[in-house]
Amino acid sequence: IPVLPRRMNRNVGAFITLYGAELPFVDPRDLDGEPIREVTLVDTQSFTSVKGMGPGTRFRVIDHHPLREDTPSDWEVTSEPTGATATLFVEGLRERDALFNTMAATLLLLGIYEDTGSLTYTRTTPRDLSAAAYLLEHGASLEIAADFLNHPLSSRQQDLYDEMRATAETHHIHGHTIIIACGDARDMNEELSTVAHKLRDLLDPDALFLLVTTQGGVQLIARSTSDNIDVSEIADHFGGGGHERAAAGLIKDTDIRQVRGELIAILPDHVHPAITVAEIMSSDPQLLSPDTPVKEAARRMQRYGYEGYPVVERGKVIGLLTRRAVDRALSHKLNLTAEKLMDAGDCHVHPGDSVERLQRVMTDSGWGQIPVVDPESGEVAGIVTRTDLLKTLSREPKTPGRQNFADRLENALPPARLALLRAVAQVAYQQRCALYIVGGFVRDLLLERPGQDFDLVVEGNAVELARGLARHYGGRVTSHARFGTAKWHIAEVRPKLRLALAKQKKQARPPDGDLPDFLDLVTARTEFYTHPTALPTVERGSIKLDLHRRDFTINTLALRLDGPHYGELHDYWGGLNDLREGLVRVLHSLSFVDDPTRMLRAVRFEQRFGFKIENRSLELLLEARTLLDRVSGDRVRHELDHILVEERVCAMMARLHELGLLGAIHEELTWDEWLCDKFEALPEAASDLPWGLEPDLKGIPVKQGLAYILWLIRLPSDSARAVIARLKIPRVLVDHALAARHLRHDLPSLTGASPSQIAGRLDEVPPLAMYAVYIASDDERLQATIQEYLTNWRHVTPNLDGHDLRARGLPPGPIYRHILESLRDAWLDGEITTEEQESALVDQMIAEHAE
Numbered sequence: 001i002p003v004l005p006r007r008m009n010r011n012v013g014a015f016i017t018l019y020g021a022e023l024p025f026v027d028p029r030d031l032d033g034e035p036i037r038e039v040t041l042v043d044t045q046s047f048t049s050v051k052g053m054g055p056g057t058r059f060r061v062i063d064h065h066p067l068r069e070d071t072p073s074d075w076e077v078t079s080e081p082t083g084a085t086a087t088l089f090v091e092g093l094r095e096r097d098a099l100f101n102t103m104a105a106t107l108l109l110l111g112i113y114e115d116t117g118s119l120t121y122t123r124t125t126p127r128d129l130s131a132a133a134y135l136l137e138h139g140a141s142l143e144i145a146a147d148f149l150n151h152p153l154s155s156r157q158q159d160l161y162d163e164m165r166a167t168a169e170t171h172h173i174h175g176h177t178i179i180i181a182c183g184d185a186r187d188m189n190e191e192l193s194t195v196a197h198k199l200r201d202l203l204d205p206d207a208l209f210l211l212v213t214t215q216g217g218v219q220l221i222a223r224s225t226s227d228n229i230d231v232s233e234i235a236d237h238f239g240g241g242g243h244e245r246a247a248a249g250l251i252k253d254t255d256i257r258q259v260r261g262e263l264i265a266i267l268p269d270h271v272h273p274a275i276t277v278a279e280i281m282s283s284d285p286q287l288l289s290p291d292t293p294v295k296e297a298a299r300r301m302q303r304y305g306y307e308g309y310p311v312v313e314r315g316k317v318i319g320l321l322t323r324r325a326v327d328r329a330l331s332h333k334l335n336l337t338a339e340k341l342m343d344a345g346d347c348h349v350h351p352g353d354s355v356e357r358l359q360r361v362m363t364d365s366g367w368g369q370i371p372v373v374d375p376e377s378g379e380v381a382g383i384v385t386r387t388d389l390l391k392t393l394s395r396e397p398k399t400p401g402r403q404n405f406a407d408r409l410e411n412a413l414p415p416a417r418l419a420l421l422r423a424v425a426q427v428a429y430q431q432r433c434a435l436y437i438v439g440g441f442v443r444d445l446l447l448e449r450p451g452q453d454f455d456l457v458v459e460g461n462a463v464e465l466a467r468g469l470a471r472h473y474g475g476r477v478t479s480h481a482r483f484g485t486a487k488w489h490i491a492e493v494r495p496k497l498r499l500a501l502a503k504q505k506k507q508a509r510p511p512d513g514d515l516p517d518f519l520d521l522v523t524a525r526t527e528f529y530t531h532p533t534a535l536p537t538v539e540r541g542s543i544k545l546d547l548h549r550r551d552f553t554i555n556t557l558a559l560r561l562d563g564p565h566y567g568e569l570h571d572y573w574g575g576l577n578d579l580r581e582g583l584v585r586v587l588h589s590l591s592f593v594d595d596p597t598r599m600l601r602a603v604r605f606e607q608r609f610g611f612k613i614e615n616r617s618l619e620l621l622l623e624a625r626t627l628l629d630r631v632s633g634d635r636v637r638h639e640l641d642h643i644l645v646e647e648r649v650c651a652m653m654a655r656l657h658e659l660g661l662l663g664a665i666h667e668e669l670t671w672d673e674w675l676c677d678k679f680e681a682l683p684e685a686a687s688d689l690p691w692g693l694e695p696d697l698k699g700i701p702v703k704q705g706l707a708y709i710l711w712l713i714r715l716p717s718d719s720a721r722a723v724i725a726r727l728k729i730p731r732v733l734v735d736h737a738l739a740a741r742h743l744r745h746d747l748p749s750l751t752g753a754s755p756s757q758i759a760g761r762l763d764e765v766p767p768l769a770m771y772a773v774y775i776a777s778d779d780e781r782l783q784a785t786i787q788e789y790l791t792n793w794r795h796v797t798p799n800l801d802g803h804d805l806r807a808r809g810l811p812p813g814p815i816y817r818h819i820l821e822s823l824r825d826a827w828l829d830g831e832i833t834t835e836e837q838e839s840a841l842v843d844q845m846i847a848e849h850a851e
Contacts, residue, residue: 003028003050011148014363015107018386019144022103030328043085045071062088064115083124086111090131099615105140113149143245147225149197156188161195164210168203173267175274175354176206176226180263182256184213193248196221206274206356207231211259217252218259226356228272237266277358278351280392281372281382282544287312288321290339294329297321297338307385308369311342315379317371319344348373351381355392358384387573403576405445405559406567409437412450414513419501424456424519425561426504427468433460435562436524436543436570439550442557446579447609455520457558459543462486462521469519473497484523491517544572551598552605553578553585578614585614592624596631599624599661600639607651621659628664633728636665640727644707647684650676666726668719669711678710681775691790693767698732702768705733709772712737713744740769740776747773747782756825758785759793767794798823799835800842810846819845 004025008016016025028050036052040060045068061077064085071077080088086108093100100108112132116124119132136142164181171178181199185192192212200208200223207229210221220238222231224245231247238259240249251259286300288309297309301323311319319342329336347365349358349372361370372382410418421437428435441454458465463479466486470477474493479486490497498510505511524546547556553575560568569576578585584606592598599621606613613621628636643652656662657671686695686702697705708729712720720741724734743765750758762770767790774786800823802816810816822845826832832841 001026001031003031005048013366015110015148017363017366017368018359018390019103019107021386022101023107027324030324045075045077064088080127081125083119083128084112084115084131086115087125087128087131090134091127094131094134100135100138100140101615102139102141105135105138106144109135109140109142110145110148113145118149146245157190157192157195160185160188160192160212161198164195164199164212165202168199170205171264171267173271174228175276175352176229176271176356178207178209178229178267178271179203179205180209180211180260182211182213182260185219186213186215188214192219192221193246196223200225204360206354207271209234209263211256211263213256214250217250218254218256220247220249220251220259220263222247226274226354228274230270234263234266234270238262274354274356275392276351277349277353277355277372277384278382280355280388281351281384282388282542283382284542285310285371285380285383287380288338289313290318290337290342292321292338294326294334294336294338294341297341298326298330301326306369308367309338310369310371310380310383311338312371312380317346317348317373317380318342320347320367320369320371322368343367347371348380349384350375355389358389362386362389403569403571404567405569408445409559409567412445413452415511416498416501416513416515417452419505419511420497420515420519421454421561423473423501423504424465424469424521425563425566427472428458428460428465429562431460431465431468433458433465433562434543434560434565435459435465436558436560438547438558439555442559442569443554443575443579445559446557446576453516455522457522457524457543457546459524462523466519466521473500486521488519488521489517490515490519543570547572548587551586551591551595551601553587554583554605554611556587582609582611583614584611584617586617586620589620591617592620593627596624596627597635597639599628599659600636600643600656603652603655603659603661604639604643604646607648607655608646625659625661625664628661633726637727637729641704644704645701649707650679653679666723668715668723674714675710678775679707682706682710689771691771691787693771693790695768697736697768698730700730700733705736705768706772706775708733709737709740709769710776713741713772713776715741717741736766736769736772739765740772743770743773744776747777747785748779750785751781755788755793755828759789759796759828760825762786762789762794793828796824796827798827799838805842805846808842808846810849815849819849 002025004016004027006028016023031051033051035054036050036057038058038060039048039050039053040062041048042062043064045061045063045065059072059075061071061075061079062085063077063079064082064087065079067077067079078088082088090108090112109132112128112135113119116128119129132140160183164183167183168179168181171180179199192210196208196210199210204225206226207222207224209231210219212219212221220235220240222235222242224231227244230244232242232244235242235247235249238249238251240247240251242248286306286309288297288300288311290311290313292311300306300309306323308320308322310317311321319339321338321342325341325343329341343366345365345367347361347367347370349361349370351372351374358370362368368386370384371380372384373379374381413421425435436457436459437454438457439455441451444450456462462484463477463481463486466477466479466488469475469488473490474496475488475490476492477486477488494515497515502510524543543558547558547570550556553573555575556571556573557575557579558570560566560570573587574585584602586592586598586602602613602617602621605611643649643656646652653662653671654676662669662671682703683689683706684703689695689702695702695705712723715723720737723729724737729737743762746761750761765773770786770790774783774790777783777786798820801820802812805816805819806812810819819842823832823838823841826838826841832838
């Protein structure tokens with residue numbers, strides 16, 4: 001268990017605040033007090049006490065400092081003469097071929113850089129450089145590391161630093177804070193970039209410009225912390241160069257005051273407007289009063305999925321209550337209020353603040369959720385989270401909703417459905433509703449495998465939108481007011497609607513393509529789960545909350561359709577990037593607990609698209625798989641139904657078996673090569689069935705029904721019935737499965753039997769069950785027997801019928817069936833081959849009956 005120190009340097013604390021969610025560190029206050037067998041001290045030989053330590057606790061040390069004289073002799077000490085202790089960890093991980101994520105690799109790189117002065121201290125060893133290179137090869141980010149490094153100053157650099165700090169002046173340009181500082185270094189031979197680094201860390205501007213008089217001229221040093229300020233362009237103006245975040249130039253034969261004036265004059269042309277907090281915040285946040293009980297706070301957190309809530313008293317923010325504090329209170333059965341549990345403080349930002357200022361407030365306070373306060377009214381207008389900030393700071397996309405996929409949408413849909421979508425969007429715009437096409441359609445559109453069916457979500461009132469469409473174009477509306485859902489039925493007005501769509505586009509003829517029978521409209525909503533595996537409870541919400549209730553990031557993408565927003569992509573949870581990376585990722589750590597059937601969907605999407613379940617999501621899946629046993633059979637079977645009709649069903653089933661999910665559903669469910677071979681032989685659709693077989697499974701797809709039969713056909717009777725009961729398999733499918741199992745058991749005994757005996761047995765079996773036995777059989781002779789029956793024998797009937805028997809003077813009765821069956825058997829067995837022989841045989845049987 002990696003435990004953080006109780007006190008951390010400011011730069012380390014800032015790093016953990018922003019990126020700690022991706023790292024496994026534990027706050028010492030969260031240790032449960034269980035007895036601790038062994039403690040490893042890292043980069044120190046000083047005794048540290050944590051809950052659970054006792055007289056029997058053993059101590060180890062991993063350090064790069066020399067062994068201290070007062071280190072207890074019974075401690076196990078590993079000390080290597082490297083420049084950084086982090087190097088020892090990297091070497092150990094490299095030997096184990098361990099996998100890094102970006103944040104872990106970056107943190108270890110920071111450890112090496114901090115301890116070695118970015119590899120410049122004399123105690124730096126080749127091992128440190130090798131370890132740093134290894135981390136860079138495995139995803140460490142220099143860009144992030146540069147934001148958290150501290151550099152020591154020499155005495156002369158310190159003097160220049162003090163001078164420039166005193167002369168620093170602040171300029172506010174397009175929402176950015178720009179600092180310009182001047183100094184004299186004509187008697188100094190040391191480098192100046194470290195001074196710039198220190199000043200930037202102290203003053204924390206969006207951009208810093210140092211103008212230093214040197215013996216060779218005026219040295220310009222520029223640093224930027226914002227993508228909206230490219231300092232290389234500014235340095236280029238003065239004959240220098242560099243890159244976007246760091247640049248420099250030497251201006252000769254020019255007075256420093258003249259350079260300063262010219263710099264101030266050109267800055268507005270090179271500083272672009274900043275992204276503001278208003279662009280990324282969530283409006284109408286949930287607020288808590290100081291006297292809110294901890295159980296009520298926990299209920300809200302479970303309901304809405306938020307990790308923290310501002311605590312507000314008389315309109316003023318007085319603190320932040322986090323999920324961690326609530327969980328700790330509940331675990332200790334403390335019935336406290338929000339005021340007693342919150343992190344006290346009045347940390348907030350304004351809607352017009354830049355994201356750089358937001359980052360400063362977040363790192364300084366340690367809060368992961370920052371209230372947004374209206375500067376005029378003083379009221380809390382929104383909230384912005386660590387996730388919002390990180391997605392804004394990431395390279396793609398910079399902010400939600402900036403990318404537009406209108407062209408791809410236009411090319412994907414047939415003209416008729418596209419015209420229908422535009423008509424709905426126009427009515428939504430008139431009603432001032434935001435309309436979105438969401439979920440799987442958007443995912444598949446971006447994967448360039450679009451379908452034609454789409455889900456529409458309305459930020460507003462979906463029922464009113466549906467009624468407005470019916471008033472304008474006809475049709476009728478059915479709705480469910482409680483859930484805010486509506487269905488616009490258009491089948492009966494389809495011809496009229498096609499003409500109206502053509503008129504709307506000023507076309508002479510209706511658009512090509514078919515129209516659906518109805519269109520579903522859903523009001524944006526949020527869901528919460530009262531307990532694990534429960535069905536969700538629904539409340540109205542924003543599009544962001546609506547998307548947050550979905551299963552995986554790749555299914556949280558939405559295209560806005562109304563007015564000028566047509567085609568805008570809304571990606572709040574990184575779904576586009578996960579699509580590009582080929583990852584199936586859950587949105588939060590309780591996703592599989594809330595709905596364990598998502599585990600089956602994760603495998604389905606992973607194998608359908610050739611993706612990979614993201615590592616952390618896979619860990620959560622494995623931890624939660626036992627919960628599948630508590631999910632109703634109907635819900636589990638619903639997910640299996642989807643899997644069994646997929647093209648890559650064998651890969652999906654093998655993966656379910658590999659992850660232990662089949663066994664978690666029922667211990668008798670398994671998967672092997674035999675099943676894979678049989679599943680691959682299944683027809684894809686009813687049209688692919690041989691021998692003119694007709695599916696009679698009451699709406700169950702042929703491939704799905706045959707798959708269930710094959711899955712059950714080899715199981716012992718008790719096991720098959722247990723699986724049937726667990727999955728609540730429909731009666732019609734159960735009848736087919738049991739018939740197939742019995743036939744598979746009896747078929748070998750029919751070897752050598754006459755055609756009439758075989759046909760008599762097979763007449764009792766539904767043809768589709770018989771086809772399943774044909775697929776399941778590995779004996780070509782038995783397969784040939786079934787094929788002969790389905791192709792020929794089942795169609796054999798006598799030429800005579802009951803009317804002929806009555807005409808021969810035979811009174812109606814059970815004898816009719818006996819005679820007709822005997823005639824069919826005689827034809828099947830070759831005992832009669834002509835109509836004359838059939839007539840003679842009938843006369844003989846009638847005579848025998850008369851006797």
